[in-house]
Amino acid sequence: xxITILVVDDEENARRNLGDFLTAKGYEVIPAGTxxxxxxxxxxxxxxxxxxxxxxxxxxxxDLLEEIALLPVRPPxxxxxxxxxxxxxxxxxxxxxxxxxxxxxxxNQLEKSIYRAKEMVAMRMELSHLRQLQHNQSDYVxxxxxxxxxxxxxxxxxxxxxxxxxxxxxxxxxxxVLARAIHQLxxxxxxxxxxxxxxxxxxxxxxxxxxGYEVGAFTGAQKRKHGLMEVADEGILFLDEIASMPVDxxxxxxxxxxxRSFRRVGGTTQIKVDVQILAASNRNLEQRIAEQxxxxxxxxxLKVVDLHLPPLRERKADIPELIGVFIRQNNPRMGxxxxxLSPRAMQALIQHNWPGNIRELKNVIERxxxxxxxxVIELSHLPxxxxxxxxxxxxxxxx
Numbered sequence: 001x002x003i004t005i006l007v008v009d010d011e012e013n014a015r016r017n018l019g020d021f022l023t024a025k026g027y028e029v030i031p032a033g034t035x036x037x038x039x040x041x042x043x044x045x046x047x048x049x050x051x052x053x054x055x056x057x058x059x060x061x062x063d064l065l066e067e068i069a070l071l072p073v074r075p076p077x078x079x080x081x082x083x084x085x086x087x088x089x090x091x092x093x094x095x096x097x098x099x100x101x102x103x104x105x106x107x108n109q110l111e112k113s114i115y116r117a118k119e120m121v122a123m124r125m126e127l128s129h130l131r132q133l134q135h136n137q138s139d140y141v142x143x144x145x146x147x148x149x150x151x152x153x154x155x156x157x158x159x160x161x162x163x164x165x166x167x168x169x170x171x172x173x174x175x176x177v178l179a180r181a182i183h184q185l186x187x188x189x190x191x192x193x194x195x196x197x198x199x200x201x202x203x204x205x206x207x208x209x210x211x212g213y214e215v216g217a218f219t220g221a222q223k224r225k226h227g228l229m230e231v232a233d234e235g236i237l238f239l240d241e242i243a244s245m246p247v248d249x250x251x252x253x254x255x256x257x258x259x260r261s262f263r264r265v266g267g268t269t270q271i272k273v274d275v276q277i278l279a280a281s282n283r284n285l286e287q288r289i290a291e292q293x294x295x296x297x298x299x300x301x302l303k304v305v306d307l308h309l310p311p312l313r314e315r316k317a318d319i320p321e322l323i324g325v326f327i328r329q330n331n332p333r334m335g336x337x338x339x340x341l342s343p344r345a346m347q348a349l350i351q352h353n354w355p356g357n358i359r360e361l362k363n364v365i366e367r368x369x370x371x372x373x374x375x376v377i378e379l380s381h382l383p384x385x386x387x388x389x390x391x392x393x394x395x396x397x398x399x
Contacts, residue, residue, distance in 0.1 A: 002230065002271040003118050004028040006047035008038040009080065010057050018051065021107055022114070028269055035059035042068060042075070044215045045223030049098075049117045050077045054088070062092045069096055076117035080105065143318030147310050152181075158305040159186030164257075166242075166302045167280040169309030172359030175280040178309060179238045188276060191235030194228045199244035206249055208265045211256070217266025229262060233273045242279040242302070243288050247295065254298045277302065312354040312361060319350055322358060326365040327377075338369055344379045348390045 005027050009015045012033070019029040030046055032038045035056045041047055042064070050068075054061045061079065068074050076098035081089045089100035098120065099113045143149075158165045159182040167175045176195060183193045201209055208217075212227030229237055239245070245253070256262040257277060261270045279302045288294035312319070323346075327338055341349075345368075354360055368381040379387050 002028060002269060003048045003121060004030060004046060004224075005114065006030045006032060006038060006041050006050045006052075006075075008032045008035070008050065008056070008061065009053040010034065010055075011053075014053075018105070018110075021110070025111065025114075027114070033057075035061065035064065038064060039067070042071075043223075045073070045225075046215055047075050048121045049114065050075050051080060052077050053080045054082065062088070062095070062097070065092060065096050076120050078110075078113050078117060143315055143321060145315040145317045147315050148318060151178075151307060151309065154305065154307060155182050156185050158182060158307070162186060162188065162276045163304040164277045164302050165279070165305045165307060166285075166299075167278060167307045167309065168285075169280075169282065170311050170357055171282045172357035173309040173311060174358050175282070175309060176238065176240060177358075178307065179236070179278045179280065182278060183236045186276075188235050192232050193236050193238065194232040195238040195240060196228055197240045199241035203246040203249065206245065207252065210249075210253070211262050211264055212267075213265035214267045217264070221266065224264075227262075227264060229256065229273055229275055230271060232275050234275075236276045236278055239277065239279040241281065243281040243283040243285055243294060247293065250295045250298050254295065254301060257298075257301055312357045316350050319361065320346065322361060323349065323365055326362050327369065330366055330369050334366075334369060336369055336372070337375060338372055338377060339375050341377045342379060344390055345377050345382060345387075348379055348382055348386050351389050352386050 005022055007015055007018050007022070007029055009018070010033050015031045015033065019031055022029050030041055032041060035058050038050070038052070038056075042050070050064070052061045052064060065077060068077065074096070077096070079089055079092055079097050079100040080103060081100050082103050086102075089097070093100065098117050101109060101113060155165075155178060165179075165182060167178055169175055179195070180193060183189060196209060198206065208225065208227070210227050210229050212225045212230055213221050215221060215224055239253075252262075259270075260274065261272045263270055285294055285299055289296050289299060323341065330336070331338060349361070349364070356363075364383060364386065365377075367383065368377045371381045372378070379390060
């Protein structure tokens with residue numbers, strides 16, 4: 001993850017010396033000689049950490065603490081204090097300062113303080129994407145069929161090795177669910193899982209979503225944006241509907257994967273990342289390659305491990321278990337206590353062809369529960385296109 005440090009000091013030599021040291025350590029540095037310049041950089045969202053002198057020609061440095069406290073994302077501030085300002089520095093830390101350093105600054109102490117602030121920045125970035133980490137064990141790809149057993153065995157090996165994985169299958173088969181399972185099964189389980197649907201984002205926006213952008217990169221770019229690849233550093237980036245990615249963007253993605261680095265839109269600094277890539281497609285990528293709509297080199301770069309999710313009609317033995325999972329998930333949310341299906345309802349669900357796969361099954365069960373007033377889902381609670389496949393019970397067959 002690339003870290004930018006705003007160095008605020010009215011002495012030019014001090015700014016230069018601090019900037020040279022921090023740049024040599026791999027940080028991006030933005031110099032500012034006044035409090036007004038610092039405020040503008042904070043407004044732009046350009047800095048991850050702020051190194052702030054106390055006495056500035058146009059104001060009192062610690063005043064910036066109160067302004068930053070109101071921001072949704074607050075960069076850690078390290079105060080630069082002169083001799084005799086210790087009491088003030090302690091008060092500033094009570095008001096939100098991360099640390100303070102006395103002049104003349106010892107670079108080894110500065111490096112340690114920056115490292116601690118960097119850890120805080122990484123933690124905040126990860127917490128801001130916590131919703132994407134939330135999961136339920138029962139949301140994982142479920143099934144005891146031979147096909148699913150073999151698939152999950154391969155997924156576990158891919159997860160442990162942190163290699164690129166290409167997940168294919170029809171719409172609704174659970175490709176993102178499998179991707180999240182791989183995330184939780186591997187060494188990156190406690191790191192970010194970041195998903196992006198390549199088909200849902202305009203091609204002109206996709207690059208800035210993946211790689212981020214700098215202030216002024218284009219009209220409307222008033223604040224720096226961290227791209228999803230940077231947010232996913234040390235974790236997993238899930239590229240859904242990869243077949244929809246424009247060819248020119250495919251070339252940029254391939255280069256980023258091969259070099260393990262990229263530049264933000266409008267930026268000049270290479271940002272190093274360690275990201276495991278999971279890609280998914282419901283379209284035939286080999287056919288897309290033949291149509292020159294998908295790069296062959298990217299295809300093989302993504303396809304270190306190829307996992308194909310079979311459609312639900314080919315693994316109907318898993319339907320009862322899936323139904324049980326959906327009922328358990330829905331009961332507390334819907335305020336119900338349903339615990340079973342009638343044999344005829346189960347027969348209808350197994351006989352159905354499921355063109356919408358698991359997603360369709362999940363929606364059908366939710367609808368059935370909505371119309372069920374008892375503890376058992378009956379045939380009459382199912383949609384007509386499913387219940388109609390079972391012939392009515394004849395009077396002479398009644399018990």
